[in-house]
Amino acid sequence: MTSAVTIIRPKKVLSWRDFQELWEYRELMYFFVWRDFKVRYKQTIVGVGWAIFQPFMSMVVFSLFFGTLLKIPSDGTPYPIFVYTGLLFWQFFSTALGDTSSVLTSNQSIITKVYFPRLILPFASVATKLVDFAVASTILAGMMVYYGYAPHLTGLFILPLLLLITFMASVGGGLFLAALNVKYRDVRYALPYFMQILMFVTPVIYPASIAGKYSFLLAINPMMGVIQTARATLLGTAPANWFLLSLSFTACLTLLVIGIVYFKKTERYFADVA
Amino acid sequence: MEHVIEVKDLGKKYTINHHRGGYITLRDVLTHIIKSPLRFLKKKAREVAGIDTKEDFWALRHVDFAIEPGEVVGVIGRNGAGKSTLLKILTGITPPTEGEVRMKGRIASLLEVGTGFHPELTGRENIFLNGAILGMTRKEMVKNFDSIVAFAEIEKFLDTPVKYYSSGMYVRLAFSVASHMEPDILLVDEVLAVGDTEFQKKCLGKMEEVTQKQGRTILFVSHNLSAIRRLCKKTILIEKGEVKMFDTTEKVIGHYLSLATHNSTNLFAPTPGKRAQVTKVSIKDKDGELSARLPVDEGFSLDIEFEVSDPTKAVLSVLFYAEGDILLFSSESDKDAQLRDYAPGTYRTTIKIPPNLFNVGMYYFETRFHRPGIELMDIKQNVSFEITDSSDNPRSIVFSGQHSGKLAAVLDYQTEKTS
Incomplete structure (x- = not known):
């Protein structure tokens, strides 16, 4: 890109240059986000409304069956707002992971024809979902007004941290799956099933307290810390569990590092295999 | 450094997989491990011990050449000689197995027209997207926007999704974006093969203009020998992954054609x-x-x-x-x-x-x-x-063996005496 000398040599797995490149190509990353966003909403009739419609309908159905009929406890908050907070973060994570895992195969025609740091693709794909998250959050804001919950100051401060953890988890997991998907094309078929199971072991539609003294087992799942903290701080049901949150943060950071290393290791074959 | 492109002892090795169908599934691998774990372990052990050698194929080996600033160099060779692999390494799409390439200045590549075009997006949107993918900055795109649209002749359809474009319009737009790149080094692969003759002429004209006025260094891979003759002063002939000849275009093409034989x-x-x-x-x-x-x-x-x-x-x-x-x-x-x-x-x-x-x-x-x-x-x-x-x-x-023309169609002649 620059007027400096470009040197092409057999590739090392990971170098500082990779991260510099990521910054140099930020404009292309922006264009990928812009493209995905535009294309997706052009293809549906309801357009951007889709980002609201999806979590909203899930919330209605879950509230009806789990909240009203099964009377699942919800830590003292109304069930709809309880489940929506969980769904908001869960859907960000699950759709981002799903899309990212196929990001290399769906951009195959570009990858085999043009050079750019491949790392920007997974980042762009998760960033697209962040826009969805922002759109869907408006419903939460509406519900908070409706149920009379004033947002807690800690909640607003902690939100970027929660998003960062979710972002790292999706990018990390997505990078790993995306690289795996290049080699084994059936990974993406197994993923939705796996994600569904994962949702039921994450306290999205029920509170973690339901598991009693075994609730610590749920903490293995990094998304649990995020959802628990989101509920605790945004709705003010309990003080933030900093220990749980730092556990999640460390787990997601590890996942991200593993993801990047595995992705970079496989990267050199992409153009040949894809 | 006086050379803009310096290639030293470049090599690219592929490992040939003997299964067909392009890719493998995780399911197959897992069933294989479960069904015959011993065979799997044995194979792994052999691979680790280095007994089980995979079949290697060198698509390129010991490639050396250097190109001076402003030169337009053609690359020719038979199918599978390694031309495209060379270009893919130079563009950075695939890394080499050995050797080194040094290039000075801003590099752009054109391996396909319309890379990254999205059918759902409009012409206007695709200009920006494609431009970004090709490595243009937003400033350059804004500056060249009118010129891109004019060259592509699509003013009226600027806000129509490109899925409704005719293939001619599509290619024109794609080439137009590509031709507005302003790199020091341009790497071009067989892109003129698409599009009609009229358009090919226009593209060749544009490329000539660009090279002469702006002194850009171009590496041009093509099967179209007349295009190579027209654009390139020097040409590289690649054969079986090696540089066979690097000389003036006339000499290289002459040598290349003399090699042609016909096999059944x-x-x-x-x-x-x-x-x-x-x-x-x-x-x-x-x-x-x-x-x-x-x-x-x-x-x-x-x-x-x-x-x-x-x-x-x-x-x-x-x-x-x-x-x-x-x-x-x-x-x-x-x-x-x-x-x-x-x-x-x-x-x-x-x-x-x-x-x-x-x-x-x-x-x-x-x-x-x-x-x-x-x-x-x-x-x-x-x-x-x-x-x-x-x-x-x-x-x-x-006709005593002098029947002229390229076609030998036998047509039905009905002649009657009319007067």
Whole structure:
């Protein structure tokens, strides 16, 4: 890109240059986000409304069956707002992971024809979902007004941290799956099933307290810390569990590092295999 | 450093996988491990111990050359000689296995027109997207926007999704964006093969203008020898992964053409990563015997074998040329020239050539796997055959072997005396 000398040599797995490149190509990353966003909403009739419609309908159905009929406890908050907070973060994570895992195969025609740091693709794909998250959050804001919950100051401060953890988890997991998907094309078929199971072991539609003294087992799942903290701080049901949150943060950071290393290791074959 | 491009001892190794169908599934691997764990362990152990050597294939080896600023250099060679691999390494798409390349200045590559075009987006949106993918900054795109639109002649359709564009418009827009790149080094692969002749001329003109005025260094891979002659002063001939010759274009093309021989069976080493590609072309006479020397008044057939690794929507075309790069006609695999869906697998197409189609002489053809005007997936060129005179051909007797023209069609003449 620059007027400096470009040197092409057999590739090392990971170098500082990779991260510099990521910054140099930020404009292309922006264009990928812009493209995905535009294309997706052009293809549906309801357009951007889709980002609201999806979590909203899930919330209605879950509230009806789990909240009203099964009377699942919800830590003292109304069930709809309880489940929506969980769904908001869960859907960000699950759709981002799903899309990212196929990001290399769906951009195959570009990858085999043009050079750019491949790392920007997974980042762009998760960033697209962040826009969805922002759109869907408006419903939460509406519900908070409706149920009379004033947002807690800690909640607003902690939100970027929660998003960062979710972002790292999706990018990390997505990078790993995306690289795996290049080699084994059936990974993406197994993923939705796996994600569904994962949702039921994450306290999205029920509170973690339901598991009693075994609730610590749920903490293995990094998304649990995020959802628990989101509920605790945004709705003010309990003080933030900093220990749980730092556990999640460390787990997601590890996942991200593993993801990047595995992705970079496989990267050199992409153009040949894809 | 006086050279803009310096290639030193460059090599690229592919490991040949002996299974077909392009990719493997996790399911297959897992069932294999569960069904025969011993065999799996044995194989792994052998691989680790280095007993089980995989078959290696060097697509490029010991490639050395240097290019000076402002030079326009052509790259020619037979199918599978390593031209495209070389370009893919220079662009950074795939890393080399050994060696080194040094390039000075801003690099842009054009391996396909319209890379990253999205059918749902409008012309305007695609200009920006494609520009960004090709490495233009937003400032450059804004500056060149009007010029891009004018060159593509699509003013009226700027806000129409490109899925409604004709293939001509699509290619024009794509090339227009690409031609507004402002790099120091431009790497171009077989992109002129798409698009009609009129447009090809326009593109060649634009490229000439760019090289002469702005002193850009270009590496141009093409099968189109006349385009190479027109644009490039020097040319590299690549054969079996090595630089065979690097000299003035005239000398190199002359040498290249003298190498051409015609075989009744032409095998093409499959390139890893291609979705669809022709692997074998055989020429058979009317009795089904392999032969590349065919009597003018007898029919013959072309057997084209190809491999599809990913579901592909495409059409197989065969373009026939007479000596001197004269395109006689092109013919499509489907009579109604519709794109066809090909599932992964291997295929064979037999094309029957009627008697008295080609006149006595040398001909050659190319096979193309493509979506016309959009994507060229595979091209195999310079498969040649010779049409011979036959002793009992009445025309040869009348014209004493001097029957002129390239085609030998026998037309029905009905003559009656009218007065």
